[in-house]
Amino acid sequence: MNNIAPSFVDTLLNQKPGSVHLTRFTEYDADRVLQMVCAYLNHEGGWIIVDTDSLFADVQGKIAELQSKTALLIRPLPLVYIHEEYDNGHPVILLTVMKGGLPPYSYKSKYYIEKSNKIIAPGKDDINLLLRQTFPVSTWELSTHLLAEWEDLDESLMQSVLEKGWEKGRVDRSCKSPEELLGNLNLKDITYIKNGAVALFAHDISHLLPQCKLRIQVMLGGKSSESFQDVYFLEDNLFALSQKVHDYFLNRLPMVSSFSKEEWDSSNQHVYPLDVVDEAVTNALIHRDFSSVVDEVLINIYSDRMEIVNPGEMPKDIVKKKSIILPHISTPRNPLMAEIFYVGDKMEKTGRGMKLIHDRMKELNRRLPEWESKKGYTQLTLFRSIRITKLNPRATQFIDALNVGDRFTKKEYMNYWHYELSEATAKNDLAQMVDQGVLIKEGNGPSTSYVVLAKN
Amino acid sequence: MIILYIMLEPRNHIKVFVSSTVYDFESHLDYIYSTLDGYGYDVMMSHKGTIPLDSKLSNLENCLKGVENCDVFLGFIRPLLGTGVLDRNQKSITEQEFDVALRVNMPRFVMADYRVVFARQFLKMMQIPIQDVPYSFNQTTQDGKETVKPNRVVHAASLEMYDIAIQSNILPATARVGNWVQSYKNLQDIALHIEAQFKDAEQIKKLLDRHE
Secondary structure (H helix, E strand, O other): OOOOOHHHHHHHHHHOOOOOOEEEOOOOOOOHHHHHHHHOOOOEEEEEEEHHHHHHOOOOHHHHHHHHHHHEEEOOOOEEEEEEEEOEEEEEEEEEEEEOOOOOOOOOOOOOOEOOEEEEOOOOOHHHHHHHHHOOOOOOOOOOOOOHHHHHHHHHHHHHHHHHHHHHOOOOOOOHHHHHHHHHOOOOEEEEEEEEHHHEEEOHHHHOOOEEEEEEOOOOOOOOOOOOEEEEEOOOHHHHHHHHHHHHHHHHEEEEEEEEEEOEEEEEEEEOOOOOOHHHHHHHHHHOOOOOOOOEEEEEEEEOEEEEEEOOEEEEEEEEEOOOOOOOOOOOOOOHHHHHHOOOOOOOOOOOHHHHHHHHHHHEEEOOOOOEEEEEEEEEEEOOOOOOOOOOOHHHHHHHHHOOOOOOOOHHHHHHHOOOOHHHHHHHHHHHHHHHHHHHEEOOOHOEEEEOOOOO | OEEEOOOOOOOOOEEEEEEOOOOHHHHHHHHHHHHHHHHHOOOHHHHHHHHHOOOOOOOHHHHHHHHOOOOEEEEEEOOOOOHHHOOOOOOOOHHHHHHHHHOOOOEEEEEHHHHHHHHHHHHHOOOOHHHOOEEEEEEEEEOOEEEEOOOOOOOHHHHHHHHHOOOOOOOOOOHHOOOOOOEEEOOOHHHHHHHHOOOHHHHHHHHHHHOO
């Protein structure tokens, strides 16, 4: 049984072949990697893994090189998250490429497409096909706002976002002004200001986009309670909303203390981790459906949980049984707005938000968060309580004997016992442990194995 | 090993000059360049720095020489003239590029922003001469101050370029030749027109033969 905890890359590599869009480079070649990035942008996005054996200690340097070349040489500006990850304990470079919001994309002024893991510089027939297949993902954010003018946007906020983008290497310095940044992303067309720019940067949003609002309701007595302990109503551009919500929770979330016998020390932390709340609110603000002017993002705080509700349903097949996040490429409803948030460092780990929320809560041994989409809304529930798992005594005994990250097969589980355990019983036990989030199942058929995610 | 397959069209060595202002049009120009290049053309575009330069000439002269030395002209008439206006009393670089293309009588393709087309039709209906479209206008701010704001809706010169391109001064209309101007609203409109006109290099070569 292995003792290395599965990383995100390990999880990706163990998915069913064909279920994730993934390419692996065994050698570092910036040109080839970025050609593949361009190809992915022109398709459905995906992940690119670059082995680092040849890079020795210069992994961060190569990441910076890829980042700056992406910002400079791929047009229009794409949403690509590049960082160091681990595959079986070895460092690799992982590029998360989201489907581009303004296709088609070019690298060094040439198009690239991908077929069966091959990069193709297309001929005219494929170019024609590319043009026909690639239309903007989102229409709302690119629609012209009939009343908005450039003066309605907060220029100092836009400048600070641009400067942050320069600092992080997400925008090349040849993009000299906020006007240029918005123009390049088609969020501005001479005097026409698009909805996306207004939502992100407008001074006085209430008369321009009344749907840019958020409400926080504290109902400690539960949903049936007749009174609110607190109601906080916010209306502002998305950058300001994100900051105001952060400040609200920073100042008002109660703290809990925990004492560690090993370290003989106590620590204080918020009942809901602030980084989780920030990520959840950012997702709700950026990925929501803006087309209705009456809808708002709603945060309900109860005594035992917090619900963050945003208009718009999330894509199917990315969450299983409310808590299990399947590896997926994020397809933001508003990709250009997401890109500006990323440039401005408001979305750090693009495309991994849900998994980050999930993993962070698990790391803190909290009950796993739950996602649900229905009736045009998506609801994320963060629980305050420590996670309680309900396993039968046999499963409990087995898990107690293992460490997080240990891997085993069904046969090994059946052979563990000094008595005969039927295959059906073993299957039921394993299913229960997977369902409770204690194990994760990897592979299919004879190659199926189980990895311990958490101790009971 | 990841393999790169090159299926690019063979270079046809036909030089296409793309004339346009750049402001808020960069991503479209990037797209236009990549598509024409992908079709095998040599694309001359000042935004991409692919116009051959002579250090003894001015920027304007280099651009105009670039037009003369090209085979095909693709021009975009956009609402504003951009930064290429050297002198208010002088035509902009884009205007002069259009003039050269007309004078040389090379095959030319012209696209006009829908706002230029609409503004021209509106002025005509209201019987307002193009010359009456101002460079700037007075505006009273919310605190009662008078300011002068530049016209950032549509420039008179853009409307004049459109008029020349559609040959509105030539009557009867049946006498007009080479006056097709394709209106566009978004990148998809541009994409369809470029594909239709340029995807077949043989068609362009036939045009060149007829223009000799």
